[in-house]
Amino acid sequence: MDREYTKEQWEQERELTLRDTPVKCPNPKCDKLRAYWTYTQKAVPMYCMCKFCGFWQAVGEKPKRCNMFYHECPLPNPRKGYDWNANDSCACQTCGQILTNKVKWPVDDPDHPFRKL
Ligand SMILES: [Zn+2]
Numbered sequence: 178m179d180r181e182y183t184k185e186q187w188e189q190e191r192e193l194t195l196r197d198t199p200v201k202c203p204n205p206k207c208d209k210l211r212a213y214w215t216y217t218q219k220a221v222p223m224y225c226m227c228k229f230c231g232f233w234q235a236v237g238e239k240p241k242r243c244n245m246f247y248h249e250c251p252l253p254n255p256r257k258g259y260d261w262n263a264n265d266s267c268a269c270q271t272c273g274q275i276l277t278n279k280v281k282w283p284v285d286d287p288d289h290p291f292r293k294l
């Protein structure tokens with residue numbers, strides 16, 4: 178799927194998500210509310226991401242789909258061993274292990290534990 182993502186749109190969605198008002202994920206296959214949020218960080222000041230289908234888009238860029246990874250994390254893990262980014266590997270945010278085991282996003286996996294969140 179494709180869509181344009183403008184600064185104005187991000188600002189509008191940012192305002193809603195900061196007020197804890199869910200915004201619908203742009204992926205038509207994804208109907209999970211409260212999984213799509215706006216984010217800001219130094220390298221990418223304006224972007225959005227959906228933790229249910231992996232949709233990711235920065236202002237002015239084309240949408241991407243991130244990869245989701247899983248491992249049996251040895252530490253108490255707030256993401257239940259799952260992590261994600263747009264590359265072919267990902268460092269676990271809890272234990273730092275490099276993850277390469279790609280798994281399906283909850284939108285494509287009826288048994289995914291994130292469905293119960
Ligand atoms: Zn989604």
Ligand SMILES: [Zn+2]
Nearest residue numbers: 250269271272
């Ligand atoms: Zn870990």
